[in-house]
Amino acid sequence: MQEFLQYLFSGVTNGAIYAVIALGFTMLYNATGLINFAQGEFVMLGALSMITLWKGLQLPLPAAFLLTVAVVALVGLLLERLAIRTVRKPHPIVLVIITIGASILLRGIAMLVWGKDAHSAPSFSRLAPIEIAGATLLPQSLWILGVVLAIVIGLQIFHRKTMTGKAMEACAISKRAASLLGIPSERMVLLAFALSAGMGSIGGVLIAPITMSSYDMGMMLGLKGFCAAMLGGLGSSWGAVFGGMMLGILEAMAVGFFSSDLRDAVAFFVLLLILYARPSGLLGVKAVQRF
Amino acid sequence: MRKLKYGFFLLVIMAAGLGITNSYYLQLLTFIGINTLLALGLNMLMGYAGQISLGHAAFYGLGAYTTAILTTALNWSPWLALPAAIVLVSLVAFLVALPMLKLSGYYLGMGTLGFGMITFILIRQWSTVTGGDSGLVGVPSLALGPLSLASGKAYFYLVWVVVLISFIVCERLVDSRVGRALRAIHDGEQVAAAMGIDTSRLKIGVFVLSAIFASVAGFLYVHLVSFISPNSCDFLVSVRLVTMVVIGGMASIWGSLLGASLLTILPESLHVFSDYEMIVYGLILMIIMIFLPQGLTRGLLDLYERSAAVYPRKVKSREPADE
């Protein structure tokens, strides 16, 4: 029993990380219909800049946190303004390549700024690991869960209650129709990129204490985050959290009960299963193909 | 007209083979040839049929590993391992394509990416047979009967003759009923179906064809370097393949040659940037995609046409329907 609980806790810890990243994907997809392959790099930038600001310059935790999110959101802004908007015919393949190019560029810059080695950060709270029936849970993962839930609720309110939220969703459905109604769709997309980059950086900040952050941690995390978003249903925020948790627990169980070699394969196997069985994901709405 | 083009191409191969003696440049051109094969296959799938694949290095790896394992563990002759590799890769491609090609756009991209990652992980984990991460050593070199192809020059000719043949195959395919159907699928799949085209059968066909091209390229690579390891067929290699196609020019056969040459020479000449290599590579990708989305070939041709105004567009009048 103790093993099962420990696998569950480890699954929850990783799951919370995937959930935060998946939220970034879903957030951007909801607002622009795009999938940003550089989302993983925003997580990396968040983790590394947090370490520099908090551990390096000894800034207080909240200040370092807000500054990091602001910086990475700015990077997201620049990416959209310089790379995405200037594209004349935004064909999916073209956008995929541009975001992949952006992820390589960001990785190169991070390598110059933070060097090639890994960096670690102390956890937010000094609490000892919580012991439940022999299995231990890091307080940091509770931090992540808490923040993830806060983000999702914030998003729901943003999309349901605020005008900008609804306007952003309108832009995703049809940019032309939205701009005809006077919605500044260009600025909406800009805001969406900034928000999703900020969310990615929050993910990075939260996982910095748990893992070792290095300039090339972004790619694998990005891919796993996308699998989680797909599992939950691209476009639904609760789906992203649910998908992330499921993926984390599935991976931990695969390692626990089968063999740890299969760990990465699980994420992609689940992705393929979902793509074949239910492309709209577990919680996503089934897209009706009007002819 | 087409014969002249192939004749000219054959001439260039001969000239390069005789002219260049330095084995580094010969090997570089041979690698360009292998990458052109890969880019050509993927171009048929992405450029003509409009189906994106982010995991195509998996077929390159499968082709290479199949012949490597057959020629080292079971010491088959390479010329027997080649058809075996092609058959195996076509089977895998067919089984993957059946469910996969129902998807489109991002979903198809991610599905092929997932397949590529799973293949990479399986190759790496099955270390007893594939040699795992430290790779497979001692793959024999090729020989045509008595004539050994191990030397740089002989292999250069072999690779580029194969490239020429595949150019001919691709150009014939594109100018045929099948080629038109593929382009129709790219322009509008439902409309193509409404014209009586069995879209799923054709998409699977072109997917298997491009997998075969990749497996032949893998075969040629492993018998040249006589070594293969998982990280020459991982996700980043798939990204480089897609970039070759997209930069060279989608739906342009000669664009694949241009894209493959650029992407093979670039990392070599980027050595001078050392630490800045990644930044330069990322920037080049983005800049070309933003300003020349239809790729360099079309971009250069348009530039040439617009500047020389050589080809004004004539619009003739339309006669009424005759009785």
Added chain:
Amino acid sequence: MNDSEPFAGKPQPILRVKSIAKAFGGIQALYNVTFEVATGAVHALIGPNGAGKTTLFNVITGAYAPEEGQVLYENSEIQGKKVHEVVSRGIARTFQNVELFGSMTVLENVLVGRHVRMRCGFWGAIGRWPRVRSEEREAREHARELLDFVGLGNMAEHRSTDLPFGWQRFLEIARALATQPRLLLLDEPASGLNAVETQQLGELLLQIRSRGITLLLVEHDMDLTMGISDRIVVLHQGQKLAEGPPREIQCNDDVICAYLGSDQEMSG
């Protein structure tokens, strides 16, 4: 517009639509629609916007599978069959808003229409055996004939999207004819055409019929529809309201009310 006399005799109907029903989620797009199309006739399908005309087209061509009912084409069921199978049986269609293959020339677009009547596969294309070459030559001749037939003979090498809108409509008809159909479905072919082009379209459709091809036409242009149709079916809110020769339909009260609401006099 000469008034063609009613079609004599009752040969075997080429198409029979029996109590078709189709719903999208809660919306009942079609309900209990039944009618027949006589071979060689020009049959029209009219009704206000949103009556379910295009949905019925998509059910017949196999794009949508109906919840209930049957579609019999030359006495065999085709509802739910794959779109390309329906086309190979001999049913071709055009689209409400023109859907041409932008990356190809005018001639290539029509050649795509020939696809279903040719047999060259991957190996044939690569090998280019004599049989393949002759099939290709014959297809090109047939395509040029069709282009001449619709008056676009000299536009063969232009990119299809370069043509003015009206000509694109005629190209789409030529492409549909290239599949050698016995039944041609036309989805608002006259929309976007000017007066002269509409008149030329009318003559073209009659010429197509004289080649023994049955036409099923969805059209809002009443002059054109009344002029060339042998029978008209009126759809309203997914149900069949009326059916009969043009003259009857013109003075049918239900039809007038469905189109114009209150009892305004419908212009002759």
Added chain:
Amino acid sequence: MKAALNVLLKGLVILVLALLIGGIPSLSWSQNAYKIGGLFAITGPSSFLGEPEKKSMEMVVEEINAKGGIDGHLLEAVIYDTEGDPTKTVLAANKLISKDNVLAIIGPSLTPTTLAIVPVVEKEQVPLISCAAGIKITEPIKPWVFKTAQSDVLAVAAIYQHMQKQNIKKIGVLTVENAFGESGKEQLLAQAGPYGIEIVQAESFGGKDTDMTAQLTKIRSAQPQAIVCWGTNPGPAVIAKNVQQMNIKIPLYQSHGVASPKFLELAGDAAEGIFLPTGKILVTQQLPDTDLQKSVLVKYIEQYEKLYKMPVSGFGGYAYDAMNLLAKALQGSDGNKEKIRDALEKIKGFVGVSGTFNFSPRDHNGLGSDAFVMVQIQKGNWKLLSP
């Protein structure tokens, strides 16, 4: 008309490519210099190996040139970055041999990239001194291929000898999913029997993974008396933290892969009490003065830290030894590759950073058990354990 333009353009493009390749500037043309090739993974995931190796090689070349070179010939280091990619390494090796025509090659840093160029150096008969640890490099013996890194055989022997003294019988093993991890796992499994040790649970982890508690739980449930983690940063540091988090009390052994100050920084207080085998370089000051290697180590550390202002790493030592061994073999060879190879093979009793080298036609690694010593991390520092 348009097709003609097409053909013209294609010809133009191919010509431009030829010029571009030809035009790549090759380095300085000093005629009589002995040119030595270097292939290291300077960027990419294994840069923690390549970068110190490149710096150490350049340092030795400068030192030798300052003393007038060898037999009057100055040394010239031509170094390319392999990024750990086999294809790039093969291309770079060919460039070194045919374009820069080097007398010998030092590196590459990884086993897969080394194995990729073994056929090239054997065919072109160029001596190669690899800095990678994989056994397959020198077994079976390849006449032109040598290596200076201690092989995993010796590291595992050092660990098992230490375990025997603590009479640890049952152990759990965690290895990283790359070439280093695989060759470590092979040795751990192979040598367990002779030392009377049983491996009760073997698991693996990804180099970039964020959490290994699942694997550790599985190992803990098999009740081992100790755990061996075989990997390179950052994975092992995460494992150290997880072990502390799960308050697993049994001793944790790491591999020489983490024998660098970086591990202490990453693992923090979780590193307390960890055992690991390492080259003597980390505990130079604690070595008794009688130790032959002490003077060589002190000289290397001082020189490196003065020149580059950053802590020295054991991995850099491999290239340092390789360059010095090569310098010794170059004397009196006047640039003949065959002579250099034979001279290398005859080197005996050469005291280097990684140990004392005794090459022979049957042993192209030349290191004995003195290459490794066991240390324990105590209060953030490496404590040499008496043998």
